[in-house]
Amino acid sequence: MGTRDLQKGSAEMILLALLEGxxxxxxxxxxxxESQSENKLQFHVASLYPMLYRLERKRLVEGRWVxxxxxxxxxxxxxxxAGRRALAGHRRTWREFVTxxxxxxxxxxx
Numbered sequence: 528m529g530t531r532d533l534q535k536g537s538a539e540m541i542l543l544a545l546l547e548g549x550x551x552x553x554x555x556x557x558x559x560x561e562s563q564s565e566n567k568l569q570f571h572v573a574s575l576y577p578m579l580y581r582l583e584r585k586r587l588v589e590g591r592w593v594x595x596x597x598x599x600x601x602x603x604x605x606x607x608x609a610g611r612r613a614l615a616g617h618r619r620t621w622r623e624f625v626t627x628x629x630x631x632x633x634x635x636x637x
Contacts, residue, residue: 552602
């Protein structure tokens with residue numbers, strides 16, 4: 528399983544986690560993912576926005592258009608209460624999965 532497969536399987540959790548602190552627009556999310564992952568993960572805008580729309584349809588995030596003088600309007604997304612619950616569930620599942628993987632592979636953190 529490559530990085531691409533891991534990214535696809537954890538995309539929802541990643542986006543929800545990055546929206547946990549404050550509202551962000553799609554381009555900002557893409558750049559944040561690249562910088563915080565040291566360019567190991569990249570979410571291209573062409574795939575990022577459909578994921579955000581899907582999260583919005585599931586009512587996990589809420590989008591709002593914001594216009595600033597002299598700038599293009601941007602759609603900012605924020606986590607909803609349902610999104611916070613979903614993120615907590617993703618984190619529990621991920622923690623359990625990593626624990627099992629560590630046990631099965633003999634890998635442990637330093």
